[in-house]
Amino acid sequence: MHTDLVAALDIGGTKIAGALVDGRGRILLRAQRPTPAREDGDTVMRAVEEVLGELTRSPLWGGARAVGIGSAGPVDASAGTVSPVNVPGWRGYPLVERVRAATGGLPVELVGDGVAMTAAEHWQGAARGHDNALCMVVSTGVGGGLILGGKLHPGPTGNAGHIGHISVDLDGDPCPCGARGCVERIASGPNIARRAIEGGWRPGADGDMSAAAVAVAARAGDPVAVASFERAAKALAAGIAATATLVEIDIAVIGGGVAKAGSVLFDPLRRSLRDYATLSFVRHLTVGPALMGTDAGLVGAAAAALSQEAGAVDLRPAVGS
Template sequence: MPQLPALAVDIGGTKIAAGMVEPGGRMAAVARVPTPQGPQIDAETLWRTVAAFLERFAAGGPAFAGVGVGCGGPMSWPAGRVSPLNIPAWRDFPLRERLQELFPTVPVRLHNDAICMAAGEHWRGAGRGSDNVLGIVVSTGVGGGLILGGHLVDGASGNAGHIGHVVVDPHGPPCGCGGQGCLEAIARGPAVAEWAREHGWRTRGHEDVTARELADDAARGHPTARDALDRAGNALGVAIASATHLCDLEVVSVGGGLSQAGPLLFDPLEETFRRHVGMRFARRVRVVPAALGQEAGLLGAGALVLAGDRYWNGD
């Protein structure tokens, strides 16, 4: 195991975060800047922002063993050419190559941000101590990562664990991926809020509905808000039951913004999950809230470097 820390990076549609992750999994320092947005932001402008931020951050810290990066997808993996749906300026952008040029003396390892979050939860969070874990992130999208036999499963193109596009309702709504009835089309935060609005829920004085407001109203007993979270929880329960039977899991951790709804989401999720798991091996699975919060992605990115024997197969 490396004795130096890892420089961990999390690049998202709203923020860019960096942290120094120590070999034991402690986060020694974290900094964040907003992700530049707007029609005037092109690929190189965004890259210059990322590069300048990381150079400043790295200059003020210790030497590090390598750079681990989580970024939205889709991407070409392990080459690390990214086309994040929430970062329109980057289409087939050679992010890993550029980062390797920026930090030429250490390895650079890059993966999908949801996969990094799952790796973080397995390494130091809700899945610690278990060898077979599915980590799910329910936010503006629904993503995931899969650990089997104690090792991250990449699949043929680095997209294994993409539970957001498991079909939970063959006659359900269209999904942004081009499919129909995907978990993401039903359970992602904006879709949950939009379903509630279409069924009569109204926010207080504006049309820009959010899942946070929906959860607040559900906690106050608003019936449509509760129905919307029930629907999302049911869809998650169906998807998790299917994944459990397919992969013989021990733990499923669920994080992301919508998970902050707590029992309003987890109660229908658990009830539906238990209704759909019949095999004895599947009934022993624990479905739990993710434990690491906003640090999961950075810790998982750090794990690509610090615990690469378990989480990195890209070289």
């Protein structure tokens, strides 16, 4: 029997995914349910319990030593609660306590989804081998996490590295968070599309008004689409450079749907980074795409649980990876 397993949960507004993950980051069993995001909190929790139920019924479950949770935020790891923006039934919801009860009292580690993605990219992905890294998810929102001194740095509440709400435009648009000119307000997928539409870009016959459609137009040379991605890249570069200046990261890894735009995003991002990361100790900073894809949340939640359990466990790469 495997004795080095952890259970992992990846909780978002669309799906609740669960897995049993071994000490090399291999997913041995999966379970998933749609998130009943419009329902009350207990209904959402029932979906979580159904996912956990599939895991606990497995013969492998006996080897599970802990549970890691990566959740859409805000999260509060110190209180064990979650308040995901896109799950209104959960506000200050005692998720850690409920998961502990559903798993027979196993230790539970909670982090935000950006921190989970960071743990995954450091363990198995694009930040592997880097002791100081910023990893970002750029999609409907913009989140992130930090690796400092070779270890995940979630911060007291599990939200450290939340780069989406660094202000990079002092007189910029109001952000739903309450501040102005946040990275997310400029660089998230919906805001890239919004800016392109405001600039006069129009979708094709399919009516697709997403950032992915703007990226297609930008690749074809549409100047408004190109400008929207260039502004997003500039906002990301400013946030990344500010982070590097504060804590001396040497790589920034970008995942999420917007990163799939490829060179349309990364070329202007690298150019802008030269303009913002100007001090001698941040000039070597590199930026690249994430590698972990849709499994990042599960693998990262597992990594967070393993790290916590061992204090500073050596998270070894999977054999052959």
